[in-house]
Amino acid sequence: MLESLITSKTRIKLLLKFFLNSNTRAHLRGLESEFHESTNGIRLELNRFEQAGLLSAHNVGNRKFYSANTNHPLFIDIQHLVHKHIGLDQVVEHVIQRLGDIDKVYLTGSFAKGHEDQYIELIIVSTNIDQAYLDRLVTRVSKMINREIRYTLVDHDLSNPDVQANGNDSLLLLWQQNV
Numbered sequence: 001m002l003e004s005l006i007t008s009k010t011r012i013k014l015l016l017k018f019f020l021n022s023n024t025r026a027h028l029r030g031l032e033s034e035f036h037e038s039t040n041g042i043r044l045e046l047n048r049f050e051q052a053g054l055l056s057a058h059n060v061g062n063r064k065f066y067s068a069n070t071n072h073p074l075f076i077d078i079q080h081l082v083h084k085h086i087g088l089d090q091v092v093e094h095v096i097q098r099l100g101d102i103d104k105v106y107l108t109g110s111f112a113k114g115h116e117d118q119y120i121e122l123i124i125v126s127t128n129i130d131q132a133y134l135d136r137l138v139t140r141v142s143k144m145i146n147r148e149i150r151y152t153l154v155d156h157d158l159s160n161p162d163v164q165a166n167g168n169d170s171l172l173l174l175w176q177q178n179v
Contacts, residue, residue: 017114087145112172
């Protein structure tokens with residue numbers, strides 16, 4: 001979807017990196033090794049985003065770190081666009097909200113780190129869920145968004161070893177039941 005609107009693959013990678021998980025920070029050399037692209041192309045796009053106010057930059061030593069400007073008026077809109085591109089909006093609408101007995105859903109894996117991947121990995125926190133129904137919904141939505149959805153079910157205790165194995169830095173709260 002984004003490829004038809006935005007022709008720069010570097011720009012799309014940066015949008016995914018910074019707007020999928022707004023806590024992401026990165027510097028030019030790190031992005032170069034992650035994207036396997038030249039620093040010139042990445043620097044050009046970073047400068048454009050910074051000039052537009054979409055990215056904030058700060059220096060740490062001799063490195064300039066970038067992060068999403070969450071105060072920018074278009075931040076939420078761009079984040080929703082990135083979620084639609086990945087298919088997360090469909091996951092929430094067609095899976096999570098139809099199950100009902102879910103407390104929280106975390107995005108984990110590559111997408112939580114801002115990397116494009118063919119898999120959407122979720123951790124679903126619930127004490128009572130119909131797993132057969134969940135499997136049917138996940139299969140249907142996977143076909144709709146052309147990405148495989150992998151999930152782990154855990155109870156309310158987030159100290160569960162399955163959750164800890166993913167590491168806190170790779171957990172991104174995607175959905176939470178209204179209290």
